[in-house]
Amino acid sequence: MKKNEITILGAGLIGSLMAIYLKRQGLEVSVYDKRPDPRKSPYSEAGRSINMALSDRGWRSLEQVGLKEKVLPLAIPMYGRRIHDEHGNTTLIPYGKENQAIYSISRGKFNQLLVEEGERLGAKVHFEHKCLDVDFTNNEVTFETPEGEKQFNPNVIIGADGAYSALRMSMQKQVRVNYKQEFIPHGYKELTIPATSDGEFAMDPNALHIWPRGKFMLIALPNPDKSFTCTLFLPFAGTKVCFEKILDEKDLETVFRSYFDDAYKLMPDLKTEFFKNPTAALINIECYPWVQGNSLLLGDAAHAMVPFYGQGMNCGFEDCYILNGLIEKLGTNAWDLVFEKYQKKRKPDTDAIYQLAMENFKEMRDSVGxxxxxxxxxxxxxxxxxxxxxxxxxxxxxxxxxxxxxxxxxxxxxxxxxxxxxxxxxxxxxxxxxxxxxxxxxxxxxxxxx
Amino acid sequence: MKKNEITILGAGLIGSLMAIYLKRQGLEVSVYDKRPDPRKSPYSEAGRSINMALSDRGWRSLEQVGLKEKVLPLAIPMYGRRIHDEHGNTTLIPYGKENQAIYSISRGKFNQLLVEEGERLGAKVHFEHKCLDVDFTNNEVTFETPEGEKQFNPNVIIGADGAYSALRMSMQKQVRVNYKQEFIPHGYKELTIPATSDGEFAMDPNALHIWPRGKFMLIALPNPDKSFTCTLFLPFAGTKVCFEKILDEKDLETVFRSYFDDAYKLMPDLKTEFFKNPTAALINIECYPWVQGNSLLLGDAAHAMVPFYGQGMNCGFEDCYILNGLIEKLGTNAWDLVFEKYQKKRKPDTDAIYQLAMENFKEMRDSVGxxxxxxxxxxxxxxxxxxxxxxxxxxxxxxxxxxxxxxxxxxxxxxxxxxxxxxxxxxxxxxxxxxxxxxxxxxxxxxxxx
Structure with a gap:
């Protein structure tokens, strides 16, 4: 067991960026992900929150590892919220000053870019390694792989393995971890507004479109292929308009023509997509501590939040940025102390953004109108x-x-x-x-x- | 799959009482517990919260199934809190009016009595059946047993399997369950004040003894064998007096002679017990919903609370009482509706007692002095x-x-x-x-x- 052999669980956005940071510090890094390598067998992302809004905290974290220029071509600036009323009239509410924007970016290519940058710097990335258990007494990680179970004994384990983190679950079984998971009454479904027949954006591409309808809403973010990824947020059940009550194409049409008529006209595949794509849940996760010895939870694994402030990824990137700063400052001789310091410093901030994300949902679906x-x-x-x-x-x-x-x-x-x-x-x-x-x-x- | 074949997970106090209630309604009941049958291979209870305080809600629930008279001989009335100061002076604070008492009772014999009453009424109780998973789509329960894995398809599943409930964990994987677990900074350790050499109680047997010391405390409850079961509540770490700082017999003696001198003199086995018995954690669990289809969480599985109001068991018994009343009233044709009604009715009350249990800790360790x-x-x-x-x-x-x-x-x-x-x-x-x-x-x- 080498002193600074670091295992990262999760080759998603946060795990990959953390691998880049650590490689740049000259450390040995292996990344494990349960999914297959998307470059070899591209898995479908359809219907699963593929669009995100990159903002200043995210950009700063990318800039520090020299990636800003590489990422920019994947991103489309959105200068404000464009509000659609029931009659199709729109109003732009700027996000900030004239030149300030958040950037719509799709998960797929962005993630691949980060994985490849990590590999280029020497990180070893292993796909199809599903973490089954972490034994903190022996610092042993067990993976399920196509070749059977494997065990490793890294010196340091970073869990960037998302809201359903395997590292966190192992912690919960072995350590006194406070933990809270809370589902909101709303679910979401991804839909598409494709490019027009002449290959153009069907709406203003430089805005985040919102159809606020009180208890529910539709939003749309632009993609480089000139389509928009739309997300419909509805209560699962119990209200006049909810997923439970949209049982067939007629119900669907009634809801869309009543509330989102201008969008409806731009969605030729609505009926197919709606009944094919999953209805996903929205979860808040709080837990503490994030540290057990030389193991640390990062990003959604430590603090999954609802998407309504567009900060989930940005906050996770900032996690990497701050942790990297502490490692630079304190060195790599005592990871447990670095991790301890990190969690103390970081927890009040993730608590705050978690709260803001919840509060912003009401603003988006209701007040903005x-x-x-x-x-x-x-x-x-x-x-x-x-x-x-x-x-x-x-x-x-x-x-x-x-x-x-x-x-x-x-x-x-x-x-x-x-x-x-x-x-x-x-x-x-x-x-x-x-x-x-x-x-x-x-x-x-x-x-x-x- | 018969219509009213009910599986209860957990043959503890709550699961066993629920089995009695259901048998009395003429239903088919099987109870499964992961532990071995205590009558065949008695497992040691030492060091694991064996004493409880039975009060009116508990008695009412037992009375309804004709068990009050059978349980009384196992119980010792405690009419008040007897407060011990640092000098060994004591004051009695009555719990209520002159004849009002809570009753100290040990888990072992009481549990056995309830299991046997259930069996007498026709419940089938299976030990060494550890629930691995509940599949709600097929209503299938998988157990690990000495004879290998077994699957059953009961019509109704009641999870009375405690704070680390297997039913709840299965729900959490398959359903949108809000869940919170919170450890308090204190742990506990069980100790003993044995009967005196002439076979008598070493202190007033008809009181719950408390040594309140601000941030920590010792308590003692009487047993029918004239011993007292003591529980020491200390922070795990970070304070002047905490478990982390009691490393050897000398540390232990210093703490006990400084803070609990009168008790210390009555504890000949303190040093052996302290280092042999585990230091256990104290957890609060809140979750909701408690119901998935025909499955329901009951007792600690739904709402584990810290022990400071002495209501955990009483509240669990009252769960059984209320559920039984609803089954009597609404019948057994639609378990999901009965369970739905039960959880709506019961949740505000378990929230309240959960809160009171937390608040009472400060009162016990601090204010009572x-x-x-x-x-x-x-x-x-x-x-x-x-x-x-x-x-x-x-x-x-x-x-x-x-x-x-x-x-x-x-x-x-x-x-x-x-x-x-x-x-x-x-x-x-x-x-x-x-x-x-x-x-x-x-x-x-x-x-x-x-």
Whole structure:
């Protein structure tokens, strides 16, 4: 057992990026994934959350390992949310300043790029290795492979193996781990708006499209092949519009023509896709500690969150960035201490983004359709333009900065209270441009001082 | 597959009582337990939470199946908490009125009595059957037995298989189950105060003894053989007195002589027991739903709680009582509907007792040593004596009544607020007997009306 032989479970986005970081530090890295090598036998991704939104934290983590330029061609900038009402009218709500965007990116090619970069740097990546158990007493990992069971004794184990992490399950059996899993009442289903017959995007490609309908919503993100990947979020059951009540093509058509008519016209394969694609669940996972000796949980394995702030991947990449920084600083002689430090430092931030992700669901499916909400965003944008350091909208702190999530959360709550008072003015719609903006900043400063 | 063939997982206290209830309804019941039959190869219970406190909810559940008289000889009434200070002085704080007691009972014989009563009524009890998996699609249960794996297809499955329930784990893999497990920082270790050399109890047998020491405590419950089972609750680590810091006999002696000197003198086997018995963890488990089709979680499998209100077993027995009532009322034609109704009805109450159990830990290890706390109990007892229906102390509602736990909890919070105001009087120690008791009741009634 060599001192710095590191095993990473999971060759997904987070595991692959962590392998790149560790190889760049000159360490020995083996990555194991239960899936087959997608380059050899491409598995279908259809219907399984293939689109993500890359934002500043993600870019920073990629930039540090020199990958920004390679990733950019895979990504499409989205400068705002484009809100579709029932009549097909749309409104753009910018995400930040004029040049600020989040980037739509599909999992498949991006993941492959990261795996290949890791291999290029010398990481050994093994597919079809399903982790069955980790024995912490002997630091032994057991895999199921096409050639039968195999055991390894790495010095360090990093579990980047997702929401249903095998490393975490082994921890839960052997260690006092606090653990919480919570499903939200909504599920999701992926659908497609293909490119038009003349090979163009069927809608504005530089926005994240939202059809907010109160208790449910449809969203769409652009792909480089000029299609959009749509995700329909509905309650599983118990409401007027829910998955349980869409039993046949007629039900489906009724729902889409009533609520998403403009999208419906762009979805020729809706009926096939809807009944073929799985209805997937949305889970929140919190657990702590993340560390057992020389083993550590990273990314979704430690903190799976609902997708509504578009931060799951970005947060996982930031996990790698921060862990890498600590390894650089503290060295590789005492992994348990590095891991201990990492989890203490990181937990408050993942708690905060986890909370924000839950809160943002209501905003996306409900508030964004409200004129008062749009006005609120305008006032905040103006505050930010006038006082760029004193007032930073929450979305900007989370998405376009590297401020700690926990700080963004706390600051966001103070700003929310001030804005609630501002918006309580019954004449706000008429008077918003003439507000005493300096006084608003003073209110915020006062609330911080309390 | 017969219509009403019921499988119960777990031949512990809850599973066995449920089997008795169901047999009395004339149903076919098989009980499976992973442990060997204790009558054939008695396994050691030493060091594993063998003492419990049976109170009114438990007695009611036993009475309904005619078992009260059979159980009474195994139980020792405890009329109050006997508090031991550092100098060995003791104070009795009554649990309720003069004749109200909770009953110390050991798991072993009690469990055997319930198993045998079930068998007498025709339940088939199978030991050494470890449930490996429940497949809800085919209602198939797989067991590991000394004769190899076996599969059964019962119509109904009740998981009374404890905090680490196999039924629950199968649910978690196949269904959207919300789940939370939380360990508290404290562990526990069982110790013994044996009978004296002349065969008598070494302390007052009719009390639950507590040595409250702020962050930690020792407790002792009487046994029919005139010994006491003691439980030491300490943080695992991180405090001045914790399990991690008791490494040898010297450390142990220092802790016991400093904090539990009077008990220490009664514990000749302390040093052997302490280092031989395991240090066990304390877990809280919440999950929901409890039902998947015709399968239901019962007792600790659904809601394991810390032991500090002495309600774990009583609550599990009440689960059986309530479920039995619903089966009587609704019949056995639609188990899924009965189970659905049961969980909706029962969940708010198990949430409440779960919460109370956590809150009571602080009271036991800390507040009970405070003269103000004792005074508070006295005032509440007087209020209860003067206004028996208007003011019922929380402990009485939980322990000596069958009021729904959730109601007791809500009522308790209102009373707590009123008592906080009463106790805020700086002269309360002098004046408590001359309080305007009627006014206190008026305050409570007013707070209820809000």
């Amino acid at each position: 409200d004129p008062k909400f749009i006005l609120r965003k305008k006032i905040e944008a103006k505050l930010h333009a006038l006082y760029p350091n004193e007032w930073i909208p929450l979305y900007t702190m989370v998405t376009f900065s590297e401020m700690k999530y926990a700080e963004a959360y706390a600051q966001g709550k103070l700003q929310e209270a001030v804005m609630d008072r501002v918006m309580a003015d019954p004449l706000i719609t008429e008077n918003w441009d003439k507000l005493d903006y300096e006084d608003i900043i003073t209110q915020l400063e006062t609330s911080k001082a309390v | 405070d003269p103000k706390f004792i005074l508070r109990k006295k005032i509440e007892a007087k209020l209860h004596a003067l206004y028996p229906n208007e003011w019922i102390p929380l402990y009485t509602m939980v322990t000596f009544s069958e009021m729904k736990y959730a109601e007791a909890y809500a009522q308790g919070k209102l009373q707590e607020a009123v008592m906080d105001r009463v106790m805020a009087d700086p002269l309360i120690t002098e004046n408590w007997d001359k309080l305007d008791y009627e006014d206190i009741i008026t305050q409570l009634e007013t707070s209820k009306a809000v």
